[in-house]
Amino acid sequence: MSEGQIKKFMYLNRKAPHGTIYALESLEVVLIAAAFDQDVSLAFMDDGVYQLKKGFNTKGIEVKNFQPTYRALDDYDINKLYVEKEALEARGLGAEDMCVPVEVLSRAEIGKLMETQDVILSF
Amino acid sequence: MLHIVNKSPLERNSLDTCLATAQPGGALLLIEDGVYAATAGHAAAGKLSAAMDKLKVYALKPDLEARGMAERALEGVTLVDYGGFVDLVTEHATCQSWL
């Protein structure tokens, strides 16, 4: 890693959990990223907001429940979680349905935030 | 910044979300199945033309050609090859792939 350089990384999630593996594997990247002392933020747009819908019970589909990991992100000093307002509304969800504290932003606001990033990793 | 969309706008909402999110002054590059949005007569052509006020729109020519759609390229869309794709990436500080 180069000399103490801090970049702004945004991890953008737009896919629903369980139907595909992207949510889980992107969470794995975020956990590793925490060790690199970079400026990390997570954004959830479109079906990605379902990743944070509280109350996962995955017993019936025999898949590991990775939702507790989102709640552990704060322990890794990852606490900038942004959720798309329009995506929540389109899905009948609100911030109170999320399993972790989030900041609800409009698409335009997320767009502005994206402009300030050095690296955007999209899953 | 550079926005890259690789999905057909009639199959996924990637283009819609991209257009609603992208800030003025950026660029949009359509690749793979995303190039269908950049063709005349397409249902998405209207919103793509409307977006040209705030975004410069490009489409990857080899992907249009492969799909038999190169001659239908929408007016106002700049066609680029892979070298042009590289230039767009280097000319913009960040890029986002709307997968």
Add this chain to the structure above:
Amino acid sequence: MKIAILINEGPYTHEATDSAYLFARAAIEKGHQVSRVFFYHDGVNNSTRLTEPPQDDRHIVNRWARLGDEHKIDLVVCVAAALRRGIKDENLAPGFRISGLGQLVEAGIQADRLVTFGD
């Protein structure tokens, strides 16, 4: 400029790895350095040496390996994603190496640009 690439899909099913390859080749032709290609999710399937496409088709695995060899591109396959999908050192194609996700974050830090190809 130093460019890193992330590939999230496997060969043949998705165009992602073809787009990434043609992009990488064009970047090199323009005098840029492709420092690392990181294979993640099903993208790890781009690295198995058991791949045998029909003779008249492109050999996606081999052409990555060749480009990597000729231009010193670090072709890194994510270990966690690889093990899930049965990719190990014993079936890894020459030119690729298996390593951790830290290599992706590091690529993002060290490269001037990181471009993602996926589904």
